[in-house]
Amino acid sequence: MNQLRKFFKYIKDYSKYVDFSLLITYIVLCMMGLVMIYSASMIGGPRGMLSGAGAVSSTYFYKRQLFSIILSFGIVFFMTYFMHINIIKNKRVQQFSIIAVLLLLVATMLFGTEVNGSKSWLNTGVMMIQPSEFLKIVTIIYLAYIYDKKRQLDQMSLDLFSPIFLIGFCSGLVLLQPDMGSALLIFMIIISILLYSGIAFGTMIKTAGALVGVACLAFIYNMATIGSLLTPHQVARFEVLKNPFKDESGIGYHLSNSLMAIGNGGLFGRGLGNGIMKLGYLPEPHTDFIFAVISEELGLIGAVVIISLLFFIVYKGFMYAALATSMFYRLICIGVASYIGIQSFINLGGVSGLIPLTGVPLPFLSYGGSSMLSLSIAVGLLLMASKHVKQEAEHKKQMKIK
Structure with a gap:
């Protein structure tokens, strides 16, 4: 009982250095991703329309992503409260x-x-x-x-x-x-x-x-x-940017359906689970094109919320980089902010026709265990760095008082 009491006291004492706004944003994005992955795969999965799995249950991708998220939450919690930055050094x-x-x-x-x-x-x-x-x-x-x-x-x-x-x-x-x-x-x-x-x-x-x-x-x-x-596959992705609707059943199939899904959503969307383009029209709706599903079902408002949450994490990374006095912490924050920010841009730019499609997943929202683990480790690194930046600031404040 005493050990449990000490554990919770340790968590309470260290929590004052944890950036909970960053942590909560990360959790919200993961939970929204989990819901949208289920919505995007619940019909396509049993029909065998999603590549690499064949005909699976409606909860197949949901359960696998849930496992990845639980594992990722554990990693982030451990890195935030129990892992010292010197281990990385x-x-x-x-x-x-x-x-x-x-x-x-x-x-x-x-x-x-x-x-x-x-x-x-x-x-x-x-x-x-x-x-x-x-x-x-x-x-x-x-x-x-x-x-x-x-x-x-x-x-x-x-x-x-x-x-x-x-x-x-x-x-x-x-x-x-x-x-x-x-x-x-x-x-x-x-x-x-x-x-x-x-x-x-x-x-x-x-x-x-x-x-x-x-x-x-x-x-x-x-x-x-x-x-x-x-490769011919890469050349086609550049060519389709000129006019994705010119060959809708050929090289323009991916992008034209993605653009239609985004346009179909309007301001408020069709409603969660009511998307049409995920029913065999959008390739990989649970991975590369998850944003198109979000836009169709949750509309412009849902899309803006997602982009804002991703931007907030990137903003936090650059903010802590500016506050850090240690070069190591600064570069960790810059690296994580760049990772999440650039990957978000590459995915969003690809599905909206701004840049060629690359197959890069949307951070925290696309299905994928490796991606989720990697991005969660990145968030853990940012939380660790931010904790030390706050501790340094508190130490400087105490020194000035003395």
């Missing part, structure tokens, strides 16, 4: 993370399962995982760790470029799957972290050139293997 933890994700990416290249033209899934025997999702987290913590240790960031040196080359090589493996959406997101996370790392502008330009070089090598590989810079 441990050299061996960093080395293990890099080696583990590199091996997973290589294994995916050799033994991965192809889904929708991308060989990015690995069957571990227990569950299907997408290693590129965890590379996003490793990119954030590894670059934050490395550049926090560097003191002469204005000088060109191997110490500056070695982490970029290593992460760039891993990103190149993702690009070769080919998973252009995830590779693009990782490159943009790298650029975001570099912008806040204190590196001189000229040095940053040369570093960006090195990243472009990695992308060029991947394109050269494509030229050698398939005879073109982009």
Whole structure:
């Protein structure tokens, strides 16, 4: 009984450093995602219209996502209250993370399962995982760790470029799957972290050139293997932006149905569960096109609420980055904010026709265990960093009083 009392006292004492507005926003997004995944799959699942599963029960995707959310909530709670930031700074933890994700990416290249033209899934025997999702987290913590240790960031040196080359090589493996959406997101996370790392502008330009070089090598590989810079699947996604309704039953099928679903919702939507386009018209309504289902069923108001909640998390990340005195905390916050913000833009831009479709899921709302775990770890990192930023601010305040 005493141990239980101590546990709750510890939770109460530490709760004053926890940003509950951030935590509640994360929970609300996950719960809304769970509801919309059930709505998007409850009819298509039993009819076998959703890829990779065949005919399944109406609650198949709901239950699997619920399991991922429960596991994710546990991870976020543990990271927030019981995990010290110094664990991430441990050299061996960093080395293990890099080696583990590199091996997973290589294994995916050799033994991965192809889904929708991308060989990015690995069957571990227990569950299907997408290693590129965890590379996003490793990119954030590894670059934050490395550049926090560097003191002469204005000088060109191997110490500056070695982490970029290593992460760039891993990103190149993702690009070769080919998973252009995830590779693009990782490159943009790298650029975001570099912008806040204190590196001189000229040095940053040369570093960006090195990243472009990695992308060029991947394109050269494509030229050698398939005879073109982009796969036919990728070329079609660029071409469809010109006029998605020109070939509605061909290359424009995905985007034209997505746009119709968004337009059908109007201001207030058709009502939860009453969407039409998810009934065999929208491909992957529970994953890539979950926002189209949300827009049709909850209308413009529901779509704006979702976008606002995602923006709030991104805003919190940049806010804590501005308040942090430690380079490590700052880069963690920037990395997480960039991860969630850019991934949201890529998904929303794809389903609305602003940019080519990439297959990148909408954070916290799309179905997917790997994505949910990765994004939840990112939120856990942000909560950990924000907790230490608050503790530093409180310490400074006490020092001024003394």
